[in-house]
Amino acid sequence: xxxxxxxxxxxxxxxxxxxxxxxxxxxxxxxxxxxxxxxxxxxxxxxxxxxxxxxxxxxxxxxxxxxxxxxxxxxxxxxxxxxxxxxxxxxxxxxxx
Numbered sequence: 001x002x003x004x005x006x007x008x009x010x011x012x013x014x015x016x017x018x019x020x021x022x023x024x025x026x027x028x029x030x031x032x033x034x035x036x037x038x039x040x041x042x043x044x045x046x047x048x049x050x051x052x053x054x055x056x057x058x059x060x061x062x063x064x065x066x067x068x069x070x071x072x073x074x075x076x077x078x079x080x081x082x083x084x085x086x087x088x089x090x091x092x093x094x095x096x097x
Contacts, residue, residue, distance in 0.1 A: 003058070003075055003077075004096065005097065006080075007095065012057065013057065015094045016057060016094050019053075019084040019091065020049055020052050020056065020068055020073070021045075022084070022092065023071035023086055024069055024071070025070050027052075029056075029069060030048065052068065056073050060074075061075075064077070072084075072086075080095065080097045082096065
């Protein structure tokens with residue numbers, strides 16, 4: 001089905017990259033250990049989070065809820081948003097239109 005959006009993908013990806021970067025232990029999505037994450041330079045960490053955001057965006061098209069680290073991303077097609085949650089708190093909403 002795919003995630004429907006009217007905003008530029010580049011803008012959505014930028015917001016989603018920032019959002020997944022705020023999730024505790026988000027790097028575990030790629031089966032990285034804390035030690036591996038700690039030694040990565042800042043630029044490489046950003047690239048990993050951007051790849052994660054891209055993977056999750058396209059994954060949400062077939063599975064509307066994806067766990068990432070200690071958080072969850074939920075695609076709400078009725079409201080055209082992706083909710084990024086950690087615990088009981090929504091930490092960011094990415095608008096798709």
